[in-house]
Amino acid sequence: MNDLAFAGTDGIIILSAFAIIMLLIGYFSGRGEKNLHHTLSGYYLAGRNLGFIALFFTLYATQYSGNTIVGYAPTAYRTGFSWIQSISFMTIIIGIYLLFAPRLYVIAKKRNFVTPTDWIDHRFKSKAVTLLSIFLMLWGLGNYLLEQLVAIGQAVSGMTGGTIPYQIAVIVFVAVMLAYEWMGGMKAVAFTDVMQGIVLMIGIIVFLIGGLYLVGGNFSDVTRYVAELEPAKTAVPPMEVNINWLSMLLLVGLGASIYPHAVQRIYSAQSEKTLKKSFARMAWMPPITTGLVFMVGIIGIMLFPGLDKTGSEQLVGLMANEIAAINPFYYWIMIIFFGGIVAAIISTADSVLLSFSSMLSNDVYGKFINPKASEHKKVMVGKICGIIAIIILLWIAWNPPGTLYEIFVLKFELLVQVFPAFVLGLYWKRLSGKAVFWGMLAGAILAGVLTLTGYKTIYGIHGGVMGLGLNFFICIAGSLLAPAVSKSKGLEEDLTAINLKA
Template sequence: MELAFSGTSGILIMLFYGVLMLLIGVGTYMRNKKVHSSLEEYYLGGRGLGTLVLFFTFFATQYSGNTVIGYSAEAYRVGYANLVTIPFFIMIILVYLVFAPRMYRLSKKHDIVTPVDFLELKFKSKAVSILAAILMLYALGNFLLEQLIAIGQGVAGLTGGTVPYQAGVIFFIVIMIIYGWLGGMRSVAYTDTMQGVALLVGVFMLLIGTIVYFGGLPAAGDYIRTYSPENLGVPEGGGLVRWTNFLILVGIGAAVYPNAIQRIFSAKNERALKRSLTQMAWMPFLTAGVVFVIGILAYTAFPDLTVEESEQIVGMMASAIANENIIFYIAMVLLFGGIIAAIVSTADSVLLTFSSIVSKDIYGRYINPDATDNRKILVGKVIGVIAVGFLLVIAWNPPATLYQVFLLKLEILVQVAPALILGLYWERSHARSVFIGMLTGALLAAVFTFTNLTPLGIFSGVWGLIANLIIYVAGSLVFGKAPVRQEADMLEGKKATQPVR
């Protein structure tokens, strides 16, 4: 019996996931109609996310449908050098463990809702808070644009082009806005759980089907050794520099995603946070590792693909496997639905955090400090929808590859990391030095990115981070004095003993 993906099956699975997301949003709202009564309830789920839900919402933040599609294609193109994707994700977990528990304790003590709340509490600087908010909003907007483009491409691929790129984007964006508007963080976290399960099951079914029908790693290794021996070696020289660049950008930058930090604040307790992060430590191997193996196994299934053709490698393998067996057919259709759901779930968390920074850190702190929480939430929702509309115009005809969009986002976002992580521990941190360092790093990263400069092979974002840290540390050593110690005491809830000078 010949089985193949069709427009009809793709549309049905797309509708299934869409309706399921809507039901989650409606159900969450019906169970908690006070969701819009406070910023903490709407944006942090009332700080009540348990270990399992917290684990899956971290999973959805760190891994998306793009991980399955993009990293398999990259493994196919570069071979075993792509093993570096596993350390990327391990690095993210290590960075989380450096700051997440301490930041969680502070968030509970001081009712912190957004990352900018922490910076305001720490540095008492309007300049630092506004600049950090702008950089975070830029990164979140960039990240959301990436997801919108991926949604359209995913739907077009799932339905065999029956549903056009633009129609797919609009369909899922409308659903995302509705369930996010209804249930806030709880809706987002529950949809993350649904898509995380679907994605994990689908990826492992794809791996099993690939091994059954195309052979395992020994066969792929023999093919690579014969026809592409360069893809068996490890990077040297410039390749090692490139690995290091990615470890810094991805490991540090992805750990300070504002939407990831808000999940730290959303934990039910510190034990749930630590347990969820401990479980996340396995996921680089079970997700990035499995995706890497799938890309390597594709050598024997579809040899000699061009760069453009290799971008479709997951779809090609899934379609071939689906043709062999009704069970794999069902699994592969569910996989592609899960990939799209994963992308949507990443987009919804980004939109929620974008709205929270607008509503609390911009509108609530500087424009209308006397506004009620309900009013702030409404403003955040409206601005979020306007931002999505603006990004849809850009996504209609994507101006750059997803890879370029991804890089530009991280190279700007990583400039916030010193203020968030070093500022969390270093009592002598000096607000003006933090501001100048962050601004210099962002400008340097932007200039180098747009002029395509990579001196010594070092990425623009890393150069910006180096300049940022030098100014931050040097300025704080020279100017950081007693007032900053008093601020540190306040952060820990201690009574300040030294006078402000």
């Protein structure tokens, strides 16, 4: 993010205020909660008691981090109107959630699932499938957490005009995040998400209004300007771009819907009614959030023409400087908004870290290392493993690899390979554990090889999508040739019950 010339000391004050509020939320969330630190569901799922407001905003903060503004607006600037796809792939995520979330919730509540792979283990009764899915999900979470750490450093350093260096920014706000998450677990994460989500939504709207003011108040003038001076950004995209669009829809829509931290929000809902109500409201968020950010990027083409890739990555900061100069109202709104961006990035990072540590404690430690461990011990192991993971990722974040958008794409290539096992298993009783394992492994290898050898896309199709196609083929063909044999009467009852309900 570009240094914000208007911020400086005022930025430090606002960031400090956000940090103090988050710490207070963490303190009061954990105060008086006896089961919070002694049970897995208490610490990692807020006691399975999140109401509509908390659930909606924690889902919102999970899907839209500060990177939505910092990363997506520059992408719209570079690619033009074809980046309207960002609205559609955020929308399809909600559609995929509704495909499986209510069904999964019924079983998760009955069987007391804590992590996503609890469902995988329950469904297939296979250590190989469970271990592979754990690895792929942890890979996705680790990659996503790295992205957020990079974004925290860039955002804080930019907002304070470089007064707080990148490395110091990361360390300080990671320490704040660890502190309030340690004190309040998922409950603290959800309540901080409420604050951050409100600030983010209001800030995006005001930011767009300020941008429109700078270009004369008429978005059609911006469209006309872009069409005349950079017609390629308004032209009908070539076939490869359209194919890439569809590929991105599949990669992001299927991959993001099974983010472990998103799945755990499904488990945390107070009721199925609350879950469905929250998703119904979330369906309106893509145009309100990603759509407005898309417009910001297009306005930037008129305000700052000719930026190269590196320069365009600074677009949001450049526009904020101009908007803040309009009048004192915009000045303070911009400072609060950028504090909200930092807080929103942290809100995504805390969710990812909480899920990462839950999988290490419950899935790795609890299932394979020490199955007899008490829930309290598992919670403590998860907390400690989370800190170790953060230290490792901080070391990597010192020299961040590529732009935020490039980091964003990489994490889905392997994570999406869990989708057939996770969702197809809810609908198809014949799905075989052996077919799932070999499909998941083959898909991951193909996606990984293509990515590592530089073939992120072939004719616009992502390596992860090609791997997913192979994965689905092996799952379906293998299950048709050798159908699954139910190993659990309880599983048979679960699948029959949700099929009858549907």
